[in-house]
Amino acid sequence: MKQVKRNIYFFILISALLLISCNQSATTSENSNMDTTSSVTNTDTASAFAYDPAMDPLTVGAQFSKKLGDTLNIKMFEVTLKPGDSVAIHTHPDHSFYVIQGGKIEVTMQGMDKQIMELKAGTGWIGGPTTDFGKNIGNTTVKWVETDVYRPRGK
Template sequence: MHIPERWQLAYLDTSQNSEQLYGHFLTLPKNNFSSLKIKTMLQMKNNINFFALISILFLFSCNQSTTTSAKNDMDTTSTVTGKDTSSEFVYNPAMDPLTVGAAFSKKLGDTLNMKMFEVTIKPGDSVAIHTHPDHSFYVLQGGKIEVNIQGVGVKIFDLKPGMGWISGPLTDFGKNIGNTTVKWLEVDVYRPRGK
């Protein structure tokens, strides 16, 4: 039997830039619309099989993670326990750090119940007793300070640039006992308290 030139016998093989459908032999028309239709159908079938396989693998991996997640439920967050003073804080403008320590503080912002300021304490300078709401510090210039925290006692801190911490409300006073000027950025948060 003679096959016209416009038709050819092709082995479908993707590794050689032609079409493949599970190694079947097909007679494809050359430069014909039906050839394009067959190629599209073959590609769609391959895509469907691929997505079905990916879906099955995804579902299997999701099932695996739920069975092993129970082992990983341990909380690794470190916390410092102590007396919770968050509900005891009462704002007193006379004890505000910006009021008491005005000579050492430069206000950078005061909005949305948050005050941001820079504190600079030279060697030998002391800051009188004052009360902080929730607050955070970020050390810009390090040094050695002595802080007397109400209810805790005297603590000496050797501050390094880049150090920071977050604290709840407290009352304290302090002194620069080192040889260098200490500077930090402080943010005080005045938030409503539960009763």
């Protein structure tokens, strides 16, 4: 029961981060009547994620990662953790992941307690920037595809 509560709290946290990270304003019919020329010529003031190459997941977890794509400031990679494998602390910008092979992992995000997660194949998450590290504490190999977005959010 305690594990179920933790999973629910984690899902609520990820959902809240998703809502916060969207940061998109609603459009109205009033806005559609405005001249958008000035909007097009303005520079984007959205802040970019502070990127530290030494904390990149593909650098820190290179032995567990396979790069699938790297273009348009978006990196897609597959992560495979065998039982007992640990990925050192690393940083993600806005990101998502999709579980291919499930299992049990222990994840610690900066500023939070350790979370034990039972990942199910076919599950996906979307989240904002975070710093975390994790370990496969189960008896099965865990595999997921992750996408990290290294560019400012649009307004």
